[in-house]
Amino acid sequence: MTLQTDNVQRILAIDSALRDRAIKVIPGGMYGHTRVHGGWLPPSFPQYYSRGAGARLWDVDGNEYVDFLCGYGPMIAGYANPEIDAAAKVRQELGDVLDGPTADMIEAAELLVDTVAHADWAVFAKNGTDATSMAVVIARAATGKTKLLKARVAYHGANPWFTPLMSGVTQADRANIIEYDYNDLASVEAAIQEADGDLAAIIATPFRHDGWADQEFADVEFARGIRELATRYGAALILDEVRTGFRLDPRGAWEGIGVRPDLTAFSKALANGYALAAVVGVESFREATTGIYVTGSFWHGSVSLAAAVKTLEILRSPEAVETMVELGTMLGDGLRAQAKEHGWDLVISGPPQMLALRFEHEESAKAGFAFADAAIRRGVILHPWHNMFLSAAHTVNDIERALAATDDAFAELDAVM
Numbered sequence: 001m002t003l004q005t006d007n008v009q010r011i012l013a014i015d016s017a018l019r020d021r022a023i024k025v026i027p028g029g030m031y032g033h034t035r036v037h038g039g040w041l042p043p044s045f046p047q048y049y050s051r052g053a054g055a056r057l058w059d060v061d062g063n064e065y066v067d068f069l070c071g072y073g074p075m076i077a078g079y080a081n082p083e084i085d086a087a088a089k090v091r092q093e094l095g096d097v098l099d100g101p102t103a104d105m106i107e108a109a110e111l112l113v114d115t116v117a118h119a120d121w122a123v124f125a126k127n128g129t130d131a132t133s134m135a136v137v138i139a140r141a142a143t144g145k146t147k148l149l150k151a152r153v154a155y156h157g158a159n160p161w162f163t164p165l166m167s168g169v170t171q172a173d174r175a176n177i178i179e180y181d182y183n184d185l186a187s188v189e190a191a192i193q194e195a196d197g198d199l200a201a202i203i204a205t206p207f208r209h210d211g212w213a214d215q216e217f218a219d220v221e222f223a224r225g226i227r228e229l230a231t232r233y234g235a236a237l238i239l240d241e242v243r244t245g246f247r248l249d250p251r252g253a254w255e256g257i258g259v260r261p262d263l264t265a266f267s268k269a270l271a272n273g274y275a276l277a278a279v280v281g282v283e284s285f286r287e288a289t290t291g292i293y294v295t296g297s298f299w300h301g302s303v304s305l306a307a308a309v310k311t312l313e314i315l316r317s318p319e320a321v322e323t324m325v326e327l328g329t330m331l332g333d334g335l336r337a338q339a340k341e342h343g344w345d346l347v348i349s350g351p352p353q354m355l356a357l358r359f360e361h362e363e364s365a366k367a368g369f370a371f372a373d374a375a376i377r378r379g380v381i382l383h384p385w386h387n388m389f390l391s392a393a394h395t396v397n398d399i400e401r402a403l404a405a406t407d408d409a410f411a412e413l414d415a416v417m
């Protein structure tokens with residue numbers, strides 16, 4: 001396996017033919033954040049991939065990449081992880097969606113309760129949006145109140161309550177949401193006043209990971225403050241760990257600072273890429289959860305639950321997070337040193353295992369896109385406006401290969417900007 005640092009003119013012929021086919025039968029050819037066209041991703045990104053193994057991906061034309069997106073988070077223990085896939089295969093051969101769940105659901109719930117410090121119970125769904133939405137419904141059922149406080153810009157899913165684009169969304173869909181500013185306790189207090197005694201929940205992510213912005217850690221006073229406010233006003237504190245789950249601290253992202261939410265939403269990395277989401281919660285929310293009606297045709301499918309059991313077993317070992325931190329630090333330090341050498345002011349923010357890049361430049365977005373474009377043509381997948389992800393499957397060799405390519409990418413950036 002050689003990294004094709006000289007192959008800056010990759011061939012994407014099959015990708016291009018697939019795009020021509022797609023545009024005829026899929027509105028826009030592709031939608032959401034994984035679409036390449038329309039300025040969502042740098043133009044040299046392939047739209048279609050064929051396979052993954054470990055921390056490597058191959059596009060449909062056979063080009064190989066060191067990947068730092070991990071499917072935007074779900075891959076955490078390696079693409080096509082043999083142990084996890086073997087556990088999933090056992091269930092696959094016995095039938096996935098049956099008339100009801102298999103014992104895998106109980107085993108996955110037991111593991112979550114055992115792993116996540118505040119969890120006394122768990123319920124499962126498929127997507128992160130299912131989990132955040134369900135957490136809000138549970139909070140409303142438990143409190144009998146209506147209003148939800150969320151941070152401005154923060155992404156919690158793609159349904160009408162949360163989607164960042166208002167096309168097709170009515171004001172009524174948003175009527176019960178009041179926004180606050182992340183890390184600004186006074187704005188939370190003002191939002192609580194606006195809720196006027198009708199506060200059901202405060203939802204927050206463990207750190208601020210909005211796109212197009214530097215990542216920002218939660219101030220300890222802010223995290224403790226919203227915990228205290230939620231308790232004081234009889235509301236639920238919901239931690240949205242859909243993106244951060246099991247990458248920061250498998251016991252719960254804020255466990256290290258002694259802040260426990262009432263409800264946590266997980267998805268993405270929970271089953272290493274098999275579709276699964278979960279809400280876990282404290283005892284006092286069990287009864288309300290028993291009383292709501294939530295389900296989905298595929299929510300009890302056994303394949304993803306069996307995959308989750310194996311994934312959680314792997315992630316419970318401290319080694320998993322340690323590897324991600326160590327290699328993310330190596331990547332970040334390497335990129336920072338290269339940027340300096342090439343005279344670029346590169347801002348790297350967020351935890352090392354979920355780092356984000358931004359060029360301090362009058363044309364910041366253009367530089368970010370040009371850099372990620374140059375990197376992907378040299379076999380490395382970086383992202384210009386979204387946080388990236390390390391996995392427990394990345395190796396020192398992956399980082400070294402990536403950094404060899406990014407050095408060239410910086411040289412190209414010097415030439416084009």
Ligand SMILES: Cc1ncc(COP(=O)(O)O)c(C=O)c1O
Pocket residue numbers: 126127128129130132155156157158205240241242243267268
């Ligand atoms: C913090 C957060 N919450 C919720 C979601 C929604 O998850 P899904 O796309 O699986 O519905 C995402 C997805 O990126 C997310 O990052």
